[in-house]
Structures are given as structure tokens and as C-alpha cells.
Amino acid sequence: MFRNLLIISLLFSFCAMSTAQDRQAYIIQYQDIAVSEMLRSGIPASIKLAQAILESNAGTSALAIQANNHFGIKCGGNWNGKTYHRADDDYRNGKLVKSCFREFNSVLECYEAHSDFLTDSGKAGRYGSLFALDITDYKGWAKGLSQAGYATDPKYASRLIELIERYELYRFDNEFANQLAIKQQMVSPGMLNILYQNEVKYALAFEGDNTRTFADRYDVKVNQIRKYNDDIFSNDQYLELDSKVYLEAKKSKYKGSRKYHVLREGEDMTYVSQEYGIKLNSLLKRNRLQPNEMPMPNQKIYLKGKPKSSIRTQDPYEVPPQTNPTPDAPHYEKSEVVSMAYTKENMANVTSFTEDDTTHGGMHIVVQGDTLFGIARRYGLSLEELKKKNKLNADTIFVGQKLICQ
Numbered sequence: 146m147f148r149n150l151l152i153i154s155l156l157f158s159f160c161a162m163s164t165a166q167d168r169q170a171y172i173i174q175y176q177d178i179a180v181s182e183m184l185r186s187g188i189p190a191s192i193k194l195a196q197a198i199l200e201s202n203a204g205t206s207a208l209a210i211q212a213n214n215h216f217g218i219k220c221g222g223n224w225n226g227k228t229y230h231r232a233d234d235d236y237r238n239g240k241l242v243k244s245c246f247r248e249f250n251s252v253l254e255c256y257e258a259h260s261d262f263l264t265d266s267g268k269a270g271r272y273g274s275l276f277a278l279d280i281t282d283y284k285g286w287a288k289g290l291s292q293a294g295y296a297t298d299p300k301y302a303s304r305l306i307e308l309i310e311r312y313e314l315y316r317f318d319n320e321f322a323n324q325l326a327i328k329q330q331m332v333s334p335g336m337l338n339i340l341y342q343n344e345v346k347y348a349l350a351f352e353g354d355n356t357r358t359f360a361d362r363y364d365v366k367v368n369q370i371r372k373y374n375d376d377i378f379s380n381d382q383y384l385e386l387d388s389k390v391y392l393e394a395k396k397s398k399y400k401g402s403r404k405y406h407v408l409r410e411g412e413d414m415t416y417v418s419q420e421y422g423i424k425l426n427s428l429l430k431r432n433r434l435q436p437n438e439m440p441m442p443n444q445k446i447y448l449k450g451k452p453k454s455s456i457r458t459q460d461p462y463e464v465p466p467q468t469n470p471t472p473d474a475p476h477y478e479k480s481e482v483v484s485m486a487y488t489k490e491n492m493a494n495v496t497s498f499t500e501d502d503t504t505h506g507g508m509h510i511v512v513q514g515d516t517l518f519g520i521a522r523r524y525g526l527s528l529e530e531l532k533k534k535n536k537l538n539a540d541t542i543f544v545g546q547k548l549i550c551q
Contacts, residue, residue, distance in 0.1 A: 164203070223400075414428060
């Protein structure tokens with residue numbers, strides 16, 4: 146009898162040592178990712194590591210090994226990536242059924258998705274108050290997550306706190322708290338207001354933002370911001386307050402419920418691309434438009450499917466009738482005008498103007514690819530303000546035309 150008890154005791158001791166070793170190895174392996182995500186999102190590294198250890202059994206669960214899912218993140222209605230199914234806590238007609246979990250390409254991607262989940266503006270009512278806590282208040286975070294219903298385990302908060310204190314995970318929060326405080330001086334506590342359109346990350350520009358200040362705030366390279374946003378052409382371009390700025394490439398297909406967008410006065414295909422998170426080239430192709438074609442207002446621009454009839458277009462270089470024509474504006478015959486290009490790549494190829502050349506003392510010189518709507522956004526004006534300043538009564542402009550933008 147004593148021998149059996151001794152063997153059982155030794156087995157428990159061995160399992161405890163093995164578990165501790167697994168956890169220590171896990172912490173060493175993923176501590177840098179946790180700290181990086183803390184600086185990006187404001188979620189304490191101690192909380193992130195403790196949750197991952199608890200949810201994935203220190204990276205040894207089947208979900209973690211086979212799907213790189215360390216937080217038990219389920220598919221949800223908007224997930225269109227790879228999936229992994231296993232029995233968890235979902236029931237149908239009283240019977241336990243397999244739940245759908247997200248499968249990630251890497252552990253880093255999973256950690257980022259966990260941050261995005263907690264900082265989603267749509268869940269601000271549940272988790273938003275957590276970001277008002279001090280970054281070193283791991284107990285407050287643990288209790289807040291439990292109260293918000295992150296897990297059904299009534300002891301979830303105490304289990305997180307026990308892990309944090311046993312392995313001194315709070316040291317990561319304390320060590321990097323100053324760096325986070327400096328970063329948060331530029332942004333409100335909590336999140337960087339990451340939003341989603343067509344499952345693509347974007348954020349709204351702050352007052353006074355330009356491309357560089359926006360890129361710095363979200364730790365994204367300036368050239369990536371220009372690449373992802375078809376209405377941003379310059380590293381120092383002024384961004385209109387609350388305008389959408391994408392943080393990753395837009396989708397080729399629209400996954401929302403709307404079928405089409407009715408084009409309003411002053412809107413163009415670039416506007417629709419930005420509004421719905423659809424790649425501009427894909428949007429043009431879907432609507433059977435060439436890059437040099439400008440649709441007329443009040444027409445349906447299809448986000449899904451294809452138009453049954455051709456979309457009516459207008460001449461982008463028709464000189465609008467004016468009471469007082471703009472002085473010094475060169476005259477162009479239509480045969481001499483190169484077709485308008487919506488894309489930034491074509492714009493750079495077909496014009497001899499540089500970005501600096503387009504602005505002279507508050508005047509903007511129209512180049513290939515310009516639209517009144519785009520110019521207005523660039524200079525922080527409404528479309529009506531720009532038209533009024535230049536005594537325009539139509540939305541068409543021509544290459545070389547000088548527009549007052551002050």
C-alpha cells in the first residue's frame with residue numbers, strides 16, 4: 146500500500162515538474178511576441194501569456210499544435226480563413242457538437258488576432274473599460290476579463306493571477322510600462338481604434354494627420370499606407386478628419402450584404418474602393434470600366450455581381466462652363482489629352498508633373514488622374530468649397546488647369 150502511494154506521489158511530482166518546464170519554455174519562446182503586442186495594443190504581456198498558457202496548455206493542446214490557435218479563438222461569422230473542428234462547448238438539440246476554431250498560419254498571427262478581438266470597437270462595451278486600467282494592474286485585467294464573460298470558468302480570474310504570480314509574468318509589464326506610456330501620449334488609452342471594412346483593417350485619421358503621422362501611430366511603413374490606399378499619393382499628404390485609412394491590402398471581393406453603391410455627385414471609383422474596402426482594379430473590372438473612364442453620378446456601382454447594361458461615363462477633361470475662366474490655364478484639344486488614369490502607377494507614368502510641381506502658392510495644377518473630389522480631400526476642403534473658390538459649376542476639370550486651394 147505504502148509503495149503504491151509512493152509511486153503515485155512520484156508520478157504527481159514528475160507531472161508537476163514537466164508542466165512547470167513546459168510553461169517556462171513557453172514563456173521564453175513567446176515573451177517577445179507578448180511584449181510586442183502589449184506595445185501595439187495596450188494589453189498587458191502578463192495577461193496575454195497567462196491566457197495563452199491556460200487556453201493552450203502551454204502550447205501542447207491539439208488546437209495549438211495543429212492550428213496555431215493558442216487562445217481558443219472560434220471562427221465567428223466573419224472568418225473566411227482555414228478552420229479546425231473539435232468538441233468544446235457547443236450544443237445542438239441537446240447534443241455536444243464540434244465547434245469551429247480558427248486555424249492560423251503562425252503563432253504570431255494568433256497573438257495578433259487575440260489583440261484584435263479584445264480591441265475591436267464593436268466589443269468596446271465588454272472590454273473597453275479594461276484599457277483605462279494601469280498596464281501593471283494584472284489583477285484588475287484578470288477580474289475584468291472574467292466579469293466581461295471572456296470565459297465561463299468562474300475561477301478564470303484567480304487562475305490567471307496564480308499563473309502570473311507563480312512565473313512572475315508581471316515583470317514584463319513593469320519593464321516596458323514606460324515605453325507604452327510614451328506611446329500612449331499620442332493616442333487615447335485602450336486601442337488605436339482599429340476598425341474593419343470588408344474584413345480589412347483600417348483606422349480613421351485624426352485632426353491634423355498626414356501620411357507620416359498616421360503611419361507612425363500605427364507602426365506601419367509610409368509606403369505601405371500609400372500602397373493600401375488609392376487616394377493617398379504623397380508621404381506628407383494631408384488626411385481629412387475621420388477619413389478611412391487602410392492598414393492592410395483591400396480585398397478583391399466584397400463580403401458585405403450590399404449589392405451596389407449609388408454614385409453621388411463628386412464621388413469617383415477611388416471613393417467607392419476606399420468606402421467598401423475593395424481593390425480598385427477589381428472594382429473597375431466588375432463594373433466593366435477602364436481606368437480612364439469616369440462614371441456619371443446617380444448610377445449603380447456594383448459591389449457584387451455585374452451590371453446588366455453599360456455604365457454611362459463622362460469626359461473627365463471637358464472644360465466646365467465658367468463665368469470667369471481660370472487665367473493662364475493652357476488649352477488642350479481632346480486629341481492631345483492622354484486618357485485619365487485612376488491608378489497611382491498610371492498617374493506617375495503619364496504626367497510630367499511631380500508631386501511638388503502640382504502645388505504653387507496655394508494653387509493646384511491638375512495632372513492626369515486628378516478629380517475634384519480627390520483634390521478637395523487633399524487640401525482639406527469640401528467639394529462645394531473647392532468649386533466655390535474656383536467658380537466651377539461642374540465636376541469636370543482638365544490637365545494643366547490651376548485651382549485655388551487656400
